[in-house]
Amino acid sequence: MKGTRRFDPRPKIILLAAGAVFFFLPLRLEVLGAGLMLLLVPGGLVLKTRLLRVLSSILPILILVALLTPFFYRQGTPIWQMGETVVLTLRGLEETGRLLIRFTGITAVFALFYLTTPAERFLSALEWYGLPFRAALVMSLTLRFIPSLFTLYQRVEDAHSLRRAGELADRNGFFRRFRNLLPTLTSVLIQAVKKIGPLSMSLELQGVGLSSRRTRFVRLPRFRDVAFQFLLVLLILSLLVTVLVIFPQLWYNGAS
């Protein structure tokens, strides 16, 4: 785990983009499956149950895809016919496999990235790629405000439930629950909006908007210190592209 966190987020972003694109390429099912395995096996070894937890969250949608997709394809070699009507074809099964691998692959690529990259390093990497300072500032301040706003929500909810304990005893029904939530949300929003003034003043006092050079809390290593990691990533990607260009039989030709 430590090793994956030491891997610089800047070349990791290139891998993330390449991984997401790979699963959309019209390749043969076996090639996509091998790509998925290359992600899941080392990923599973490093992240263990954390990756499994992410993948289990997409299980309902995978089941839905497996049940619905095969019947959308009538072309190709029939496998199951009811009278004259073709119900299931080989093409339908192949497309289902493709969609299952694609969705699992994209989920795994993003999960591997976010589970091994701390948010502040990710933001610094985005800044390195050209994300404006103000956008990065908004994102990092938001990450700091989320826990405080959630605590505020809990306090307001507690205060409201103390005031109307009898009313809230009967909380059944979606609309009643929804209606009961509105006074709490109103109070939370007013308290949240009231924070805008002090936050704005504090930003101004800290010199946000001035032309002077900003200091950084998180500093990424110099490019030359991680050049080897960039080189490694580019080498892997070039190798992959070369293999896909040299062997056209790896591409899906649509015949089944």
Added chain:
Amino acid sequence: MSSSENSPKDREARSRNTTRIASLVIMTAVTAVFTFMIRIPIAPTRGYLNLGDVAIFFSALIFGPWTALISGGLGTALADIVSGYSQWAPLTFFAHGLQGLAAGILFHRIAGPEARLGQRRTTTGLVLAFLAGTVIMAGLYFAAGAFMFGPGAALVEVPGNILQNVAGIVAGTLLWSAVKRAYPPVTRYRW
């Protein structure tokens, strides 16, 4: 700080800028909290209704289209990342961001700055904001879902997304009216 940056005009511009940043930060955090922490269970399906769309419509009505674009997109995308659905984050950013932008533009163009509940043009603005927001959000999710895991499974998600939008516009409108009445200075944050 150079002397040219200390003129009253520059100070005013800087203050406006920091207020915008602060309102974006607070509304993005509110959207993220409403999306992944406040959930109302729906008994028949055992699913959940999250309140992210409530925050987006509220931002669009109170703060205007630009805050709704950024806080809607970023807040829901952060919520996706934190709750383990990071594969949806890029799509969520665009779908919810554009939903907020469209709702904000239409509402403020039609209802105007003095909008109040009960006015005809306010109602028209709200209906059009809801329709535009729903078509953009549900449409983008459907298109991306169809591309990623086929039209069959993508179609199943459409009613849930429409329900989210209905809850969003209903609660968002009630909150817009209540917050404006209880804390009138909120209107000065619109841009």
